[in-house]
Amino acid sequence: MESLRARLARRPVLLAPGVYDGLTAALATAAGFEALYLSGAAVAYTRLGRPDIGLTTMSEMADTLALIRDRTALPVIVDADTGFGNALNAQRTMRAYERAGASALQVEDQSFPKRCGHLSDKRLIPAAEMAGKIRAMADARESAETLIIARTDAIGVEGFEAALERAEAYVGAGADALFVEAPRSGEELRAVAARFAGRVPLMANMVEGGVTPVSAAQDLEAMGYALVIFPGGIVRALAKTAEEYYASLHAHGSNRPFAARMFDFKELNARIGTPEMLEAGRAYDGGEE
Numbered sequence: 001m002e003s004l005r006a007r008l009a010r011r012p013v014l015l016a017p018g019v020y021d022g023l024t025a026a027l028a029t030a031a032g033f034e035a036l037y038l039s040g041a042a043v044a045y046t047r048l049g050r051p052d053i054g055l056t057t058m059s060e061m062a063d064t065l066a067l068i069r070d071r072t073a074l075p076v077i078v079d080a081d082t083g084f085g086n087a088l089n090a091q092r093t094m095r096a097y098e099r100a101g102a103s104a105l106q107v108e109d110q111s112f113p114k115r116c117g118h119l120s121d122k123r124l125i126p127a128a129e130m131a132g133k134i135r136a137m138a139d140a141r142e143s144a145e146t147l148i149i150a151r152t153d154a155i156g157v158e159g160f161e162a163a164l165e166r167a168e169a170y171v172g173a174g175a176d177a178l179f180v181e182a183p184r185s186g187e188e189l190r191a192v193a194a195r196f197a198g199r200v201p202l203m204a205n206m207v208e209g210g211v212t213p214v215s216a217a218q219d220l221e222a223m224g225y226a227l228v229i230f231p232g233g234i235v236r237a238l239a240k241t242a243e244e245y246y247a248s249l250h251a252h253g254s255n256r257p258f259a260a261r262m263f264d265f266k267e268l269n270a271r272i273g274t275p276e277m278l279e280a281g282r283a284y285d286g287g288e289e
């Protein structure tokens with residue numbers, strides 16, 4: 001199977017949807033994507049019903065990843081936030097995520113606790129400390145094919161030029177791919193690509209209603225991006241459906257008015273592999289002896 005590193009080195013752009021559990025991983029895989037993105041924000045939104053402000057723990061993410069790994073053979077790019085502490089914590093995160101099946105870890109230069117890149121009032125660690133964290137993670141990884149995607153949150157804190165300088169330092173420290181978080185315009189998205197495309201694979205993050213204008217993957221490819229994630233879109237879609245579903249059930253005392261927008265029992269079972277699993281189980285139930 002083609003490595004993620006090799007896949008990022010060629011076109012077309014790799015489009016990775018956000019997932020946060022076994023069901024979303026199974027549905028995204030069935031839809032035909034080539035890679036998945038395990039979003040820390042999506043885990044915080046769904047498991048905690050809370051914002052992406054560093055509340056989720058490393059082991060909660062690793063446990064979630066293990067469930068997803070059990071449900072898909074696709075490469076999984078995993079949000080490692082700040083590495084959950086200093087360089088030594090980041091090494092432990094690297095090892096735990098690798099064991100749980102990560103194909104790439106995304107690590108950012110915010111101080112702990114971090115917050116979503118599209119929120120304000122972020123704080124950063126010094127660039128040299130972040131470079132050390134990247135080197136520490138590279139030293140800790142079992143496989144050189146587990147990629148390190150370095151993210152800088154500096155645009156909203158220190159300005160655009162400072163963010164590019166930080167990104168430069170992180171490439172120098174050995175990052176396998178680069179994620180300059182939250183460009184504020186198409187011009188900034190293009191300027192990031194103009195500086196780095198062709199030297200290191202570039203990732204773009206599309207957050208509906210966030211700081212960066214949302215573009216299609218194809219348009220980002222034309223700018224020079226190699227990887228595009230839509231991390232939280234699935235939660236925004238499901239949350240809207242859930243809100244409407246609960247309101248409808250509450251109002252009508254029945255699901256009938258909502259039926260056209262739901263899978264029924266059989267339809268859901270088909271998507272989660274119920275017939276195949278029950279069939280496979282029959283081989284072990286002793287009935288055939």
Ligand SMILES: C[C@](O)(C(=O)O)[C@H](CC(=O)O)C(=O)O
Binds near residue numbers: 041042079117118
């Ligand atoms: C990419 C991200 O780190 C994530 O957790 O998915 C978030 C996305 C979001 O909050 O929707 C981010 O900080 O941009």
